[in-house]
Amino acid sequence: MIVTRRRLLMLLALFICITVGMGFVLGRRMEQARKLPLAHEAEEASPDKSATDVPAAGRTGTLDTHPSPADKAIVDKGVPDEALVDEPVTEMIAIVPKVKMPIFYVETKEPAVALTFDISWGQQQVMGVLGILREKNVKSTFFLSGPWAKRYPDLVQEIAAAGHDIGSHGDAHVDLSNYSRDEVAKNISTAHEDLLDTAGRVSPYFRPPNGDYDDVVVDTARSLGYETVIWAVDSLDWKNPGVDFMVERVLGRTFSGAIVLMHASDSSQQIQDALPLIIDGLRGKGFRLVPLSELTRLGTPARRDPR
Secondary structure, eight states: OOOOHHHHHHHHHHHHHHHHHHHHHHHHHHHHHHHHHHHHHHHHHOOOGGGOOOOOOTTGGGSOOTTHHHHHHHHTTOOOGGGBOSSOOOSSSOOOTTOBOOBOEEEOSSOEEEEEEEEOSOSTTHHHHHHHHHHTTOOOEEEEOHHHHHHOHHHHHHHHHTTOEEEEOOSSOSOGGGSOHHHHHHHHHHHHHHHHHHHSOOOSEEOOGGGOOOHHHHHHHHHTTOEEBOOSEEOOGGGOOOHHHHHHHHHHHOOTTBEEEEEOSTTOTTHHHHHHHHHHHHHHTTOEEOOHHHHTTSSEEEOSOOO
C-alpha cells in the first residue's frame, strides 16, 4: 500500500486532534477532582467568630440589681439554640446569616410596652422629657453614652433619681460591627465605668450606637454582663418628621411587648411635643407603659426582627 504525502499529513492531523482532545478531557477531570476536597476542607475549617470569649469588665458585677428579679430575667435565660435564625434581618441591621440575635421585643400577652430613650449629645431635651414622664407617671429606660454621662453627670443623676432604668449606649458613637472583639469590649467597658461613676448603677441592657451589631457585638456584650437590645418600633423622632407623623407611626405599629425607640438628644427637636400625645394614645389603646426591667418579667425576650 502506497502512502502518499497527502494521506500522511491527514493521518498526522487526525492524531494531533485526538491527542489534544484527550488531554483536555483528562485535565478537566483532574481539576474537578482537585477542587472537591479543597471545598470540603474549607467548609469544615470555616471558623465561628462567635466562639471566642472575652474577659468580663472589672466592675461588671456591679450592674444594677434593683429590682433584682427584673435584671435577672434576661441574663438567666441566656440564648437558646433556637434563637439562631437562617434569614437575614433588615432595616439598618447588619445582614449576618445565623447571627445570635439581640432582643427586639418581649413575647407576652400582657398589654405592656417599653418606651426607651437614647442620649448621646446635648442637654436641651432631657429635662423636658423627664418632666413629661414625671407628669404622666411613666417609668422608662434611658440608654446613655459614656461620654455624655461624663459631660452631664447632674443630668444622669436626675434620670437615676426619677427611677428610670439606665442602660448603656456605649462609648464612641460608631458602628461596632466594623471593629474587632477587643475594640468592642473596650467600647462597652469604658461606657460601663463612666455610667457607674455618674449614675451609681447600670441595668444589664446595651443598645449599640445606630442599632448596628453583629454576632461579635452581641457575644461580647453578653460576656460583659449585658444583653443587646434593639427595638421593634422606631418613632423616627431623630429625623424630626413632624409631631403628627411620629404619633401616628408609634400608635400604628406598637403591639404588646414592643420596645419603642425615641431620643432625648438635642437631635430630637420635636420629642417634647410628640411624647405626651404618644403616651396618651398608647394608654388609650389599653397599653401599660413600663421600663425594660419590668417588661422582661412579663414574657420571653424575642429575637426575631419584626420591623
